[in-house]
Amino acid sequence: MLDWYDTHARAMPWRVGPADRRAGQRPDPYAVWLSEVMLQQTTVATVRDYFRRFIALWPTVDDLAAAEDADVMAAWAGLGYYARARNLLKCARVVSRDLEGRFPASLAGLLQLPGIGPYTAAALASIAFDLPETVVDGNVERVISRIFRVETPLPTAKPELTALAQRLTPAQRPGDYAQAIMDLGATICTPRNPACGICPWRAGCAAQAAGVQADLPRKVPKAVKPTRRGEVYVTRNASGDWLLETRPERGLLGGMLAFPTSDWSQDPAPAPPFEADWCSIGTVKHTFTHFHLLLEVHTADAGQKNPTRGTFIPDSRFRAADLPTLMRKAFDLAQATSDNAQASHKRPVNPVPEVP
DNA sequence: CAAACGTGGAA
DNA sequence: TTTCCAAGTTT
Numbered sequence: 001m002l003d004w005y006d007t008h009a010r011a012m013p014w015r016v017g018p019a020d021r022r023a024g025q026r027p028d029p030y031a032v033w034l035s036e037v038m039l040q041q042t043t044v045a046t047v048r049d050y051f052r053r054f055i056a057l058w059p060t061v062d063d064l065a066a067a068e069d070a071d072v073m074a075a076w077a078g079l080g081y082y083a084r085a086r087n088l089l090k091c092a093r094v095v096s097r098d099l100e101g102r103f104p105a106s107l108a109g110l111l112q113l114p115g116i117g118p119y120t121a122a123a124l125a126s127i128a129f130d131l132p133e134t135v136v137d138g139n140v141e142r143v144i145s146r147i148f149r150v151e152t153p154l155p156t157a158k159p160e161l162t163a164l165a166q167r168l169t170p171a172q173r174p175g176d177y178a179q180a181i182m183d184l185g186a187t188i189c190t191p192r193n194p195a196c197g198i199c200p201w202r203a204g205c206a207a208q209a210a211g212v213q214a215d216l217p218r219k220v221p222k223a224v225k226p227t228r229r230g231e232v233y234v235t236r237n238a239s240g241d242w243l244l245e246t247r248p249e250r251g252l253l254g255g256m257l258a259f260p261t262s263d264w265s266q267d268p269a270p271a272p273p274f275e276a277d278w279c280s281i282g283t284v285k286h287t288f289t290h291f292h293l294l295l296e297v298h299t300a301d302a303g304q305k306n307p308t309r310g311t312f313i314p315d316s317r318f319r320a321a322d323l324p325t326l327m328r329k330a331f332d333l334a335q336a337t338s339d340n341a342q343a344s345h346k347r348p349v350n351p352v353p354e355v356p
Numbered sequence: 357c358a359a360a361c362g363t364g365g366a367a
Numbered sequence: 368t369t370t371c372c373a374a375g376t377t378t
Contacts, residue, residue, distance in 0.1 A: 039374040046364070046373085080362025083377070117376045137374045182374055191372070192367075222371085252361070287369095289361055325363060 002173055004200040005180035010187070012044065013051055018176055029103040029128040030061045033091075036123045037084055037115055044186070050079055061103075064089070065096035070246070073255050074322035082324065086255050087115025105129045123178060132174040134166045139185025144168075145217035146189060149206035153218040161217075227292040230264035232284075232327075233272055234334040237302040241312035243273060252288065256324045259331075260310050264293055273307035276300035281337040284329040297330045299337070 006018045014035035016027045034054055038047040053075060058064040064072070069089060076085035091114045095103055103124060104110050110121035118136070125133040136144075141154060144161045152160060170177050188195045196208050207213040235243045245260055247253050252264075262271040272278055278298040286293045302312075320331050 036374065041362085041373060041375055043364075043373045078363075080364090081375085083361065084375090087376080115376070119375055123374065135374075138372080139374070179374095186374085254361090287363085289363090290359075 001180045001184070001200060002170075002176060005176055005183065008183065008187070009176075009179065010044075010183055013048060013055075015179070021173075021176055026130075027128055029124060030064075031055065032128040033061075033103060033116075033120075033124055034088075036120045036127075037088055038079065040084060040120070041081060042079065046079070050076070060101065061092050062096045062101050065092040069255070070257070074257065074319070077256065077322050078325055078328070080325075082254055082256055084115060086249065090114040091116065103128065105131070107131070107133050126178040127175040130173070130175045132169055132171050133178075134162070134169045135178045135182065136162050136165050137182060139182045139189070140165055141217055142191065143181055143185045143189045143201070146194075146207035146213050147201055147205050149210060149212065149216065151216070151218060153220050155220070157217065223290075225287065225291050226266075227294060228264045228266060228268075229294045229296070230268045231262040231270055231272075231296050231298055232330045233260045233278070233298050233300070234330055235259075235273070235276075235300050235302045236315075237312050238304055239312075240315045242315065242318050243302060243307055243310045244313050244318070245310040253324050253326070256327075257322050258324065258327045260307075261295070264295075272298070272300075273309050274300075274302065274305045276302070276305070282333050284326070284333055286326045286329060293326070295326065295330060297333050299334055 002018075009015075009018050011017065012035070014027065014031045016025050035047065035051055038050055038054075054064075057071075057075060058067055067089070072089050073082065073085055076082060076088075079085075094113060095101060104112075105125070107121050107125045110116050110124050111118070116124070122133040122135045125131040126135060136158070141158070141161050144150070144165050145157065148164050150157055150160060150164070165181075168181075184199070184201070188199045189201075192214065194213050196202055196205070196213060199205070199208075202208055205213070207216050233243070237243070243260065244257055247256050247258050249255050260271070260273045262268040278300045281297050281299055284295045284297055286295065320328055323331060
């Protein structure tokens with residue numbers, strides 16, 4: 001695995017490559033931590049730019065700890081699982097205030113911190129501190145279940161896979177090994193069509209020997225997602241300020257900037273932020289982890305009205321990029337609708353020829 | 357411990 | 368179009 005990693009390691013902004021690592025270079029624990037939290041349930045391709053932006057805005061854990069909550073949530077917007085961003089800040093503040101800006105160099109110490117669970121603690125311990133801890137993420141579950149031909153379905157198989165993975169973790173270069181086995185899972189031992197022909201583990205893989213590699217790991221089927229509905233209210237006042245609110249800490253899109261909405265359920269009760277002749281401009285479709293959402297977008301001119309919730313934010317201080325993706329979709333629809341209205345106002349009669 | 361918690365790309 | 372799934376953690 002380590003030989004394979006020496007020649008096939010993927011380059012990433014937060015990673016110290018195998019050559020530099022063997023020359024004695026160590027990654028910055030802050031950068032490793034930030035990348036690992038971002039990578040939770042999130043692809044490398046998506047994380048890259050977010051990681052670079054965060055490092056540019058907040059180069060050290062002390063910088064991040066001193067940041068405004070709203071700025072960090074805005075920078076996280078679009079990455080999803082927003083509890084990660086809230087815990088990221090909590091963790092940075094603990095490390096900065098209580099630990100002199102240094103991450104604990106032990107599994108147990110890391111596990112105490114907000115947002116750091118078994119995987120992230122092992123990743124930090126091994127990658128940043130070169131401790132012989134074992135990472136078990138989705139990649140490792142797949143690689144191990146195939147090498148040992150574990151037929152037990154996940155998540156039941158998790159403890160078994162963890163024990164097997166621990167047996168393979170070497171005392172030498174545990175950090176590079178952790179990254180190697182995850183790279184292998186991401187590039188060779190993939191969920192569909194694994195590239196067994198070029199796999200360094202081919203000779204020792206029980207699933208490959210039996211020809212069942214594509215069927216592993218087995219998983220319990222997922223529940224079908226229900227569809228919920230809701231309403232969202234996109235409005236500006238006479239000054240052109242946008243009515244926005246910060247969603248409650250707990251729950252969906254917690255802590256994020258958003259337009260006011262009704263509840264989201266099978267039969268939502270309308271909840272406009274003020275009485276007006278609300279106009280429905282269409283429906284936004286969005287899928288969350290556990291349900292589909294059909295969100296009907298309403299607009300109205302707020303004029304001089306005093307809403308029951310939310311705050312008017314001047315257009316100059318509002319960036320659509322600070323919104324979570326669902327709200328961004330609602331914003332884009334409202335923009336397109338108002339653009340169309342303006343265009344048709346300027347050119348009221350401009351019939352598009354019918355194309356048969 | 358099951359359920360909650362986002363999003364985008366690939367098949 | 369729909370499902371699957373990606374370097375999981377918290378409650």
